[in-house]
Amino acid sequence: MKVENFGQELRGKINKYVRKYNNKYEVYFRTIFYCLTRIFNIPTHVTGDVKKLPEDVLRIAIRLDGGLGDVLVYSLWVKEFSKIIESDFLIDVFPSRSMMISKAVFKENTFINKIYNFSYFEDNVKNYDLAIEFRRFPHIVYYNYDKIKKYSPNLNELIYKYNIFQKDYDKFFINGASCDTLIDLYSVCRGEKRIQQPDIDRLLGIDENTKLYLPLSAESFDILDKYDLKNTQYITITRSVDQNYTQKQNVRLWPLAYYQELIKKMKQKYPEVKLVQLGVSRCEELRGIDVDLLGKTTLEEVKAILKHSLLHIDGECGMVHTKHFLYGKSAVFFGQTAIEYLGYENNINLKSNGCPHWCEWIVDDWQTHCIRGYDEPPCMTELKPDYVFENIVPYLDSVANKPEKQIKIQEVDDLKTYFESNVLSNKKIIFYGKEFYDIAKNLVQNNNQITIYDSKLDNKKIKEAKELGISMDYGDIYNIPEDDMSADVFVSTSRRIKNGDYILKEISRIVERIYLVGGQLFDG
Numbered sequence: 001m002k003v004e005n006f007g008q009e010l011r012g013k014i015n016k017y018v019r020k021y022n023n024k025y026e027v028y029f030r031t032i033f034y035c036l037t038r039i040f041n042i043p044t045h046v047t048g049d050v051k052k053l054p055e056d057v058l059r060i061a062i063r064l065d066g067g068l069g070d071v072l073v074y075s076l077w078v079k080e081f082s083k084i085i086e087s088d089f090l091i092d093v094f095p096s097r098s099m100m101i102s103k104a105v106f107k108e109n110t111f112i113n114k115i116y117n118f119s120y121f122e123d124n125v126k127n128y129d130l131a132i133e134f135r136r137f138p139h140i141v142y143y144n145y146d147k148i149k150k151y152s153p154n155l156n157e158l159i160y161k162y163n164i165f166q167k168d169y170d171k172f173f174i175n176g177a178s179c180d181t182l183i184d185l186y187s188v189c190r191g192e193k194r195i196q197q198p199d200i201d202r203l204l205g206i207d208e209n210t211k212l213y214l215p216l217s218a219e220s221f222d223i224l225d226k227y228d229l230k231n232t233q234y235i236t237i238t239r240s241v242d243q244n245y246t247q248k249q250n251v252r253l254w255p256l257a258y259y260q261e262l263i264k265k266m267k268q269k270y271p272e273v274k275l276v277q278l279g280v281s282r283c284e285e286l287r288g289i290d291v292d293l294l295g296k297t298t299l300e301e302v303k304a305i306l307k308h309s310l311l312h313i314d315g316e317c318g319m320v321h322t323k324h325f326l327y328g329k330s331a332v333f334f335g336q337t338a339i340e341y342l343g344y345e346n347n348i349n350l351k352s353n354g355c356p357h358w359c360e361w362i363v364d365d366w367q368t369h370c371i372r373g374y375d376e377p378p379c380m381t382e383l384k385p386d387y388v389f390e391n392i393v394p395y396l397d398s399v400a401n402k403p404e405k406q407i408k409i410q411e412v413d414d415l416k417t418y419f420e421s422n423v424l425s426n427k428k429i430i431f432y433g434k435e436f437y438d439i440a441k442n443l444v445q446n447n448n449q450i451t452i453y454d455s456k457l458d459n460k461k462i463k464e465a466k467e468l469g470i471s472m473d474y475g476d477i478y479n480i481p482e483d484d485m486s487a488d489v490f491v492s493t494s495r496r497i498k499n500g501d502y503i504l505k506e507i508s509r510i511v512e513r514i515y516l517v518g519g520q521l522f523d524g
Contacts, residue, residue, distance in 0.1 A: 030119065056151055058089040061128040063121045065096045065135045068105075068299075068318025069194075072325055074134050075105050076212045077198040079474060082111040083459060084158060084204070087151035092128075094121040104299040108215050109474070110456045130159070136183050138162060138198055139173050158203060165200050180361040184341055194342050208345055211481030212325040213474035215455065220304035221478075221499040227276075227291050229305070233400060234274040234291070235266070236309040240283050241317040250367050251377050252315055254333040256284065261385040262313075263288040269393070270400050273310065278302060278319065307479060308505070310399050311392065316342050326479055327509075331392045335379030336360050336367070346483075348391055354382030407508040410515045415439055415491065418515075424448060427488040430510065432477055434461065436491060437470075444469050451487075453480060477503050482510045491515045 014031055064074050082091065091111060095102040096118040106112045125131040129144040140162055149156045166173055172183050187197050199206040224230045239259055241252045263275060267288055274290040277283075281295025297305065303322060306312055312323045312330040316337045320330045324344050331348040338358045343349035355378050359371045370377035412418045416439055425446040431439075434454040444450055452465065453475025465472040475481050477492070490511045497503065507514055 054088075056087055058085060058087055058130065058148065058151055058155070059128040060089060060091045061094060061121060061124065061131045062091060063094040063096065063118055063131075063133045063141075064102065065133075067097060068101050069321035070134075070318075071095065071097075071101050071105050072212065072214070072318070072321045073195055074198060075109075075214075076195065076206060076210060076325075077138070077204070079109075079111060079213060080199070080204040080206055080210065081158075083462060084154045085152050085459060086154060089152075092116060094118040100299055104303065105214065107217075107300075108455055108476075109213060110458075111474075130155070134198065135173070136180065136197055137165070137172060137200060139166060161203060162200055178361065178364065184338055184360065188338060188341050192341075193344075195344075211473065211475075213455075213476065213481065214303070214322075214325045214479055215476035216303055216307060216478040217300055218478070218498040220298075220300040221502050223297060223301040223304060224308070227293070229274065229276065229291065229308075232274055233272070233310055234276050234308075235270075235396075236276050236278050236306060236312045237263070237286065237289070238278045238283075238312070238314040238317070238319055239286065240279045241315040251370055251380070252336050252367055254315060254380055254383065255376065256286075258383075258385045258388075259286055260288065262388055265385065265389045266396075270396060273396075273400050276305065276309070278305065308502070311348075311396060313392075320344075320347070327481070327483060329395065331388065333380070333383060333388075334358075335377060335383070348395060350383060350388055350391060352379055352382035352384075352387075354378030354380070405508050405512075407504070407511070408513045410513065412515050415515065416442075419443065424489065428486065429489045429491065430480070430482065430487045432475065432480070432490070432492040434472070435493065437461070437465070437472075440465075440470055441468055451482075478506055480506055480510060484509055485511070487511045489513050489515060 014027065062074075062078060064071055066074075078091065078093075082089065090113045092113050093102060093106060093115045094117065095115065099115060099117065102115050106115060121131070121133070125142045128142070129147050131141040131143070133139045133141050140159055143159055145156070148159065169186075172179055172186075183197075187193070192202075193208065195208060195210070196202065196206050221230075237259070239253060239256070241250060263286060266273070266275065275288065276291040277286055277289045277294060278297065279294050283294050285292055285294060293305070302319070303326065306319065306323050306328065307326045309323075309328065312319065312328065314320050314330060315333045315335075320332050323330045324347070329347055330344075332343065332350060334343065334349060334351040335355070336358055337360045339349050339351045355372070358379075359366055363369075363371055372378070374381075415436070419439065419442070423446060424443060425448060428449040429440075429443060429451070431450070431452045432454070434452060434457065436452060440450045440452055449471075450469070451471040451473070453473060455474065455476060457472060457474060462472045473481065477497075487510050490507050490513070492507075492514070
């Protein structure tokens with residue numbers, strides 16, 4: 001490698017990064033990574049899998065930006081996007097931040113092939129038939145028009161409409177994070193929330209009721225045993241909203257003294273309910289906490305803990321998005337970010353009148369300095385503990401210290417024969433396992449609403465089921481994509497799985513009756 005040639009290449013790369021990303025930290029990181037790849041001759045091409053595929057398989061690369069919450073939102077878009085593709089396809093994901101986050105979100109997704117470091121994306125764009133880059137909206141970087149038109153007319157039409165949007169609103173794609181305020185206002189004016197934002201013109205039909213496939217591992221529940229949380233009720237609490245800033249730097253945090261006062265009130269009213277603090281090790285420990293898990297958990301374990309907490313208390317951040325896609329409730333402190341845009345309807349969304357308007361990305365240092373010049377922003381200091389407590393008590397009264405619900409379990413040897421003699425009609429029935437497809441087809445005729453979940457599906461079967469009036473979607477047995485008490489009957493095959501009692505607990509959240517095919521289901 002000649003020094004003068006490397007210098008020219010490096011200057012070119014830096015200029016490109018500055019023009020494209022408008023974010024000094026991303027420019028720094030990309031420059032450092034580029035230098036390392038050149039110095040140590042690290043290969044940056046992803047070649048094996050994509051070049052060996054048959055001609056009729058569409059190869060798709062998606063680069064994701066942002067933290068945990070962003071990746072969850074984009075994952076929902078990817079799932080719904082994958083359903084419109086008529087041909088076989090392969091999707092590779094290139095996350096810009098933590099690989100750990102993307103692995104936790106995309107774990108065991110059958111519509112995702114591999115996860116690569118984002119730095120490989122640019123050098124591999126033309127190894128794919130479609131390359132998409134995310135920063136709030138999907139940006140079409142490259143596509144093979146002839147091949148996509150031939151094998152997936154639906155995808156071709158979507159790309160056409162996305163390109164029109166990209167042309168009409170080019171400032172959204174050029175100006176990086178400094179344009180996020182304008183992008184948020186655009187969504188607010190259209191009555192859309194963050195979860196819907198990537199779905200340009202609602203072409204995929206995403207809304208707050210669209211369910212995400214977010215699997216949990218059996219082993220992740222071991223941490224509940226380890227900290228004596230398995231057979232007790234608990235509330236999770238976090239005081240951290242962005243891992244890029246320390247707690248002393250970030251003005252988005254609800255005041256520490258307010259947390260302490262809220263904890264005191266909760267312990268007085270609900271002494272039997274444990275308080276569990278989640279977060280990284282540099283978060284400040286809260287007094288009065290029963291279980292301190294700061295820096296003691298993996299992201300997989302955090303998912304398991306959040307799954308079974310009565311309530312999660314936090315600022316607007318990735319854990320709130322995670323709790324939403326685990327089909328639970330959070331109490332969320334809003335200040336600098338838009339409650340009407342980021343607040344899920346099922347949550348307890350809390351906001352004061354301390355400031356006239358949210359201020360996210362109006363200035364670059366919005367997370368470290370109050371735009372109005374206060375040491376502590378009024379949007380946070382005016383959100384008093386008494387007000388917060390008054391708003392969470394009605395929900396906690398409805399769930400705390402309540403006996404565990406008893407569920408009716410019906411063991412069935414031959415499900416087809418059983419349903420022929422025990423007719424179900426006008427019921428919402430959930431099947432876990434695509435092997436029940438033929439039985440489900442018969443039950444549709446009796447005006448039943450049928451949903452089939454499985455971790456491994458293909459688009460052809462999903463579309464075929466839809467034509468018959470059956471909903472078929474990705475689902476995990478530990479985290480079923482349904483709201484509380486949303487169905488009448490749940491059907492599953494018998495199986496022996498570690499921590500299976502958490503499966504039973506999850507099913508009982510949704511229904512009161514389970515039909516088990518083939519005997520015992522769980523070994524506990």
